[in-house]
Amino acid sequence: MAARLAARRLLGLAAASGSASEVAARRLAPSPIAAAGYAAASRAPVSRPFSTALNYHIDSPENKPDMKWEFSEANMKKVKEILSHYPSNYKQSGIIPLLDLAQQQHGGWVPVAAMDAIAKIVEVAPIRVYEVATFYTMFNRAKVGKYHLLVCGTTPCMIRGSREIEETLLEHLGVKRNEVTSDGLFSVGEMECMNWSDCVVISDVKINFIHISGLHWQGCCVNAPMIAVADYSKGSEGYSYNYYEDLTPKRVVEIVEMLRRGETPPRGTQHPERKNCGPAGGNTTLHGEPKPPPCRDLDAC
Amino acid sequence: MAFVARALRRSKPLISSRCPVTVASCRWISPTAAAGSPEAGAAVAPADPELPRPREPVGGARVELPSNSEDALEVFVDGHAVRIPKGFTVLQACEVAGVDIPRFCYHSRLSIAGNCRMCLVEVEKSPKPVASCAMPALPGMKIKTNTPVAKKAREGVMEFLLMNHPLDCPICDQGGECDLQDQSMAFGADRGRFTEMKRSVVDKNLGPLVKTVMTRCIQCTRCVRFATEVAGVQDLGILGRGSGEEIGTYVERLMTSELSGNVIDICPVGALTSKPFAFKARNWELKNTETIDVTDAVGSNIRVDSRGPEVMRIVPRINEDINEEWISDKTRFCYDGLKRQRLNDPMIRGPDGRFKAVTWRDALAVVAEVLQQVKPQEITGVAGKLSDAESMMALKDFVNRMGSDKVLCEGNGPSPPADLRSNYLMNTSVAGLEKADVFLLVGTQPRVEAAMVNARIRKTVRATQAKVGYIGAPADFNYDHEHLGTGPQTLVEIAEGQHPFCSVLQSAKNPVIIAGAGLFEREDQDAIFSTIQTLAKKYNVTRPDWNGLNVLLLHAAQAAALDLGLVANPAESIKSAKFLYLMGADDINLDKLPEDAFVVYQGHHGDKAVYRANVILPSSAFSEKEGTYENTEGCTQWTIPAVPTVGDARDDWKIIRALSEVAGAQLPYDSLQAVRDRISTVAPNLIHVDEREPSTISAEVKPPVKQQVSSTPFKTIVENFYMTDAITRASKIMAQCSASLLKK
Known part of the structure; x- marks a missing residue:
């Protein structure tokens, strides 16, 4: 992180004063941190937009405000169901679930016409929907591939090499971040804190204390680095969202190729000796049923 | 500001x-x-x-404590006890105590956002500093505004705000009147610790009036709230999150509000500035003249900022009774019309049809000579929509002295209801509209005819869910309304109790009927107004404690003209005129004017009527003269000269006074005071400046009207909001606005 900060700072200087930056880079080069940082920064873009689009709309052939967009018959039923959760004078509460539904229907992204349609359904000005859609980075406002690959960029994954994973992906697919491959199959983005997924995995193995420590348990990043794959290839009905953990640059390319062939790679950890989040090579602790915590005996307290 | x-x-x-x-x-x-x-x-x-x-409240404000002592509470601001009404925020309590709290996002006329955090104060027993703008004051609260905690909190907030704010004050138009600049001087630290790259944001195109430099934006969201709450255009929003957050419209969209210029004033930084004023002047070089606006009948209070002989910009003044602190775009940006198409010299049209500049002596001599040759009854005087009371008085006296009674003001129609002031004024008063719960708009589109009145109606509708019924041509409203019909027939139905809207009127506590002054031009205006009278009686619109019967006038001169009795029938007067004196009257129909009629045009702009004129007498515009205007609610106000007159132009009443002398019918006043003394004998209310004089009699004294209403639907009176008079038609900015902002 420090390296990255230093690198961004350096790049900032570079942007501010053209030739001076080279001097600065040379002067700082002997420092290993700065050198590494500079190398890393030269690969990554200076600003890292988490969202797939800018905060303003630019017309493109597939995304124009005057295009017609409607929820499908089946989804219209879901829309009614969603709106039934809220009082009729607070329909705008349904904006987020409706945007999600629209995103599933539209192959993983929400065009501006869909946002307008939602605004009409919830009876607010379109800008109120735009505000929500731009706020949440998981609403894609630009076209994504059928498989939207999201690389985790948070600290544990970054330490375990998520930058290399991303770089390999981008190089292998020949795209930039948030760009779609020419066959429309893949796009690569960044996502933060996939803790949730790890928690799901952990609750699979029914470790009790996950419920105590909640979702912010940092230990769930033990399977870093990881990517999430949003699969829109089967439409909104067959939509799936899977995590692939313990990745190596080699393995991630294999996964991409399997997806390309239409196969389903095994989700979860890709480590051959690991089961879910357990230690590689089997459990070293927790062989038996764990003892209840002592404070549970409330009478004794 | x-x-x-x-x-x-x-x-x-x-x-x-x-x-x-x-x-x-x-x-x-x-x-x-x-x-x-x-x-x-x-x-x-x-x-x-x-x-x-004890201290004086900030700005000398008066605080009205509720009569019931249970609804008041006491708090302590820096040890001073102050009594405030229940529901005040901590910030308001501090203001009552005379402490001005720094703020960016808080604006007294907008909803509370509480997102800039600049107004942090310390409150005893509260673990953290509290945002005073959003915190309700509680009984016995001990607020401290100048403790180290409060100071440090502000300093920290200021450092964060300045983190991404560019240091471009030298090239920023807000420089010198920037809240951020002032408050960082007063409350900020002398250095920041941020050394990263500053964020930059793409500028937005909001139209020809508002210039955006979005990198300067501190996301106070005042503009978003203004657009949503006051202007009623839901186009602006806050997009993105975190450091990428920005104000914008997402899909590029111009701000098509008639009040959009006000976001320039409420923006605390230089993110939204005036496009026409960009890089023109610094605010400290400008002379401020407090005057009033004449582009509509509202008489918004404005400040004309001038440098030398040039009007540089117009900004609003606060007047709670009329325009609060907003003005319409037409008022704000019409000023460049004052520099274009101006008439500099007296001119006479030669035999070749071209105008030739002459001296005042020659021009007046020619006019006087023609005057001698026509019969008295062939003389007609027409006052324009921008005329002040003094010049209309002089015109009327002059035409009368010449032996004619054909003197009128454009826009008043064939037989205006000038007998009783209550018949042509906004009797509820602009501020009084806030007490209404049902509005019935008859043949008027306040959004284009009087934008500030419309803002008041919108405010009322938003605050109290007042119902609005509208009879007239299909129109754009920025609040919920019910379009009842297009013609007088609907009005008759309501008066006879056969319309669904009757039940709404029936159950209303304070119903308001607003009739447009466009109705004056109709043939069946007597019948319409008598129907409105019946309607008013039926639904209890006029009571001793409430007068909800209003006429919304269109022009600045109209009310004073009706007060002074410029009420001749235009059609007859024009048809029989051999000598026509147009005092800034451009919109009067001259089709019926005899070919051989001699037309004198006295005015400040070479506008429509100049094409027909034989002699041009240049006069001064509202920004260059002292004049009395009466607004639609009957409030008399003065314009104050901000800049010198252009070329050889003179004040209107002086020209007429000079002409009267040359023509041998000298008017008996030589000074403005003398003219005003003369006015006081005709309409004393025009002497009481800045006072709204309500009409005292509202009883029906007219004989019953036999006329029947016609079935012709009501017309749209103002087709182009941005161009309604000689000044706005000459304005380039207004031309840009009508080209880009009007709905096609």
């Missing part, structure tokens, strides 16, 4: 340090004041430090 005044006021005590009393009363939380106060405090009240003297 308000902050500039505050900052100035704040600086005064510091300057006059020779007077320790003043320093003690300065409760400003700036380092200098804090440093100065201990010895000053010691000098004033060494005996009783426990009981500091």
